Amino acid sequence: MRRVVFYLFFDHDGQVDDYVLHALENLRSHSEHIFVVSNSELDAHNRARLETVADTVWVRENVGFDVWGYKEAMTEFTQERLVEYDEIILMNYTFFGPVKSFDPLFESMDAQHDLDFWGVTNHGEVVPHPFNADLERMPMHIQSHWIAIRKSLFASDDFVTYWATMPMITSYNESIDYHESRFTKHFSDLGYTFDVAYPESDYPSIHPVFDNATMILRAGCPIVKRRTFFHDPLYLDRNAILGREIDEILIANGYPTELVYSNLARTTQARVLATNLSLVEILPEEDLGYDESNPLRIAAVVHLYYEDMTDEILDRLQMLPGSFDLYITTTDFSKKSIIEATLARRSVVGEVRVVESNRGRAESAFFIGCRDVIQSDAYDLIVKLHSKRSPQDDFAKAELFKRHLLENLLGSPGYTANVLRLFQQHPTLGMVFPPIIHMAYPTLGHAWFTNREAAAVEAKRLGITVPFDESTPVAPYGTMLIARPQALRRIADGGYTYDDFPDDSNWGDSNLPHVLERLMGYAAQQDGFHIRQTLNIKFASIYYAFLEYKLQSVAALMPAYPEEQVAFLREVHRQRAAGVFPHALTVHDIAEVPTLAILKYRVMRRSPRLGIVLRPGYQLARGALRRLRRAVVSRRH
Structure with missing residues (x-):
């Protein structure tokens, strides 16, 4: 199968790390042409690094996120050249891979001759839509880190129109609304067929490449999301996502994890990385x-x-x-x-x-x-x-x-x-x-x-x-x-x-x-x-015991989960800065805060659309609570 890969690259410093070269090198045997579109400026050194693994390296202004990167890269390549190929893949820099090899993935999907497009992973439907209050739901969709498109689709007027009418993307949420979560349903509704190599229906969550990363890797998925290692540790804690075990799976399957460490060390908060990868080594006295x-x-x-x-x-x-x-x-x-x-x-x-x-x-x-x-x-x-x-x-x-x-x-x-x-x-x-x-x-x-x-x-x-x-x-x-x-x-x-x-x-x-x-x-x-x-x-034992006690002493005054505790404390600090508590905070004052603060946190996290609808009522309730507190304070004095 004649195939073109459009690889969207971005790095804040314009540095091409080895994990990028590793992925592209391993795509070479499956790709006749590799077109790297860079949303970052590249110096001569980093451009030369990409040119060792790519046929085309094209630098553009960083506008429109990855969506417009793909759009303009295909325009640069020209539709006349595209139709000479059997398949194009739109993929980006947001994953590490291949874990083992890309070969089984391509063998499996190439065997499905009746497909118009396919992806490695998908995200299940979310109700209500987490990013757009005007939409009832976010549909199930192939994730945009890898969307493969056959000639039956990309040579069609439908495909040309989709990209020709794509609005300028100005935010991450818009990139989800107008492309990632839209692409699959849009073309499926037009009658085009698709499949997913590792569908979310096979896993216990709607986002298995992230929430069930160990399971999907053990099933043979050749990619792991970079975000797994730099996402909010409180989310990983709440959802029992163990970055260190993901790392161990990568090592066991021969992925050079030093590529992971070197990239994330430069681009991630150290405390987040140390937590998500559990980079605290508890070592014994015996030489290992x-x-x-x-x-x-x-x-x-x-x-x-x-x-x-x-x-x-x-x-x-x-x-x-x-x-x-x-x-x-x-x-x-x-x-x-x-x-x-x-x-x-x-x-x-x-x-x-x-x-x-x-x-x-x-x-x-x-x-x-x-x-x-x-x-x-x-x-x-x-x-x-x-x-x-x-x-x-x-x-x-x-x-x-x-x-x-x-x-x-x-x-x-x-x-x-x-x-x-x-x-x-x-x-x-x-x-x-x-x-x-x-x-x-x-x-x-x-x-x-x-x-x-x-x-x-x-x-x-x-x-x-x-x-x-x-x-x-x-x-x-x-x-x-x-x-x-x-x-x-x-x-x-x-x-x-x-x-x-x-x-x-x-x-x-x-x-x-x-x-x-x-x-x-x-x-x-x-x-x-x-x-x-x-x-x-010895010190690990001592410190863990005291750290657990200290955390329990603080947590006893707050909601149960760390995410909610952080939201609660931020609300306390916000109200204190606003003068809601003109006196020294007491346990009684703190105990009054979580009712509305935690309710707001839970609603906005689980249902932003509902949260927007309820916002006027929340503001009225918060104002009433503030007036009540001021009245109580005046009576105290």
């Missing part, structure tokens, strides 16, 4: 198989402001498998002498450097004082430690923070071997560090503190476009980590000097050390590296 025949070349870079902690840090470094090169920075020559004496006593070889300035403390010592180590190609990994004492905190809190960092990075020889083994297993793993500490510190939901605005400025200067996490960045809090040098170079090459860092009199949030602490992960992700967090079994 670090490959000593192919050891990683390691540089240990340590800042010792407190020289009396030298033995403690060296004890931790002895957990590393095999040899390593040691670089120590400190702040004056008297400390250097003490450190060198400790090294000599322990027969440890290492280079001790006195930094030019203590402005920036451990961060300037690392990114400036050891910039040459980071920029060197002599090492596969850098282990970054420092003498953490946190004298501003109570002893127990400071000791827990230090233990949290050291024991969850370098807990024991077997545990540490397992941490390093992650780098052997995952070429795109750029950095590991312990998860955010949430015992004794008010970090959960607040860890940007006052650093976000300054971080945005610095990210722009460094060329970091990875979307920021909303409230709690995935970051190496306490700045102890293990990383590939390449994952650190964006910051190391940032041209920083000691004068850019604050002295001790100006130390605090919003200054450069705290900003870089939160940007390290984003910088690694910008260059296609993903991040994992590591915990030993």
Whole structure:
């Protein structure tokens, strides 16, 4: 069968990731012509990458979403050329594949000679329409990530008219209304026949490629939606969608999942990705198989402001498998002498450097004082430690923070071997560090503190476009980590000097050390590296118990499901900002909020059309409740 593939590509940065090339390479044996239409500007490098797998690479202005991309690409190709082929496929960049091979899919669908069009997956009917209040229902439809169209349809006047009358698309919802959810019914009603390789009627949901991804993959579906991994984690939680199991299925079926990690790391909020793929590794003390025949070349870079902690840090470094090169920075020559004496006593070889300035403390010592180590190609990994004492905190809190960092990075020889083994297993793993500490510190939901605005400025200067996490960045809090040098170079090459860092009199949030602490992960992700967090079994047990208790204590004051809890709390904050609660919030006040807020959330999520109809009544009820609260407040005072 002579076939043309029109592949719609878009990337915010115009970067063509390997997953795109992988998909197109595997379509080549089934396609006589591959036409890539890019809604992104492409530089020479990225255009050349596409040209290695495509016959045509055509760049257009990013207007009309994918719908107008297809429309104008077919016009560019010309109808005269189209009718020389037996089938065209309109597909886009929103899936990873093939899982195993595209061959069975094409063999199955090519055998159905009486079809006019077909798709890989479809979405079941939704009543009422979730995006358009003027429509009663969204019909069952083939999903637009892959619609194959035979000559009997695309050579028809019906097809030409469909595209000629297509209005300009100005929103995602319009792309659903005017094309994706319309195409199947429109042509089916005209008498054209279709089929779906993996129909929703075979699965327990109306959206199986998303809600039943593990089932549909096990049934042989060769694609998985990218959105599965960057969608709202609260939705995945509510619907028991396990991204890590999807990932395991991809691995078991031979899909190179590093293509998934490298693309999503650059384009997805780190906290969302870490949650949906469960990138927190709970590692045992027993070595699971670090490959000593192919050891990683390691540089240990340590800042010792407190020289009396030298033995403690060296004890931790002895957990590393095999040899390593040691670089120590400190702040004056008297400390250097003490450190060198400790090294000599322990027969440890290492280079001790006195930094030019203590402005920036451990961060300037690392990114400036050891910039040459980071920029060197002599090492596969850098282990970054420092003498953490946190004298501003109570002893127990400071000791827990230090233990949290050291024991969850370098807990024991077997545990540490397992941490390093992650780098052997995952070429795109750029950095590991312990998860955010949430015992004794008010970090959960607040860890940007006052650093976000300054971080945005610095990210722009460094060329970091990875979307920021909303409230709690995935970051190496306490700045102890293990990383590939390449994952650190964006910051190391940032041209920083000691004068850019604050002295001790100006130390605090919003200054450069705290900003870089939160940007390290984003910088690694910008260059296609993903991040994992590591915990030993002991701390995982402790933290889970306390985290569950804290969550239960908060959740007891709210609705049951996290999605509804978030909606409820946003309503509380909105009303407080509007002055509904002029006094300090009490449990009584909070208890009054959910009735209308949760009702609104449930209706708008499940039936937007009904929600629009009921909006005037909701607004009247909310106004009445506000007046009642004000009356109660006035009586209290």
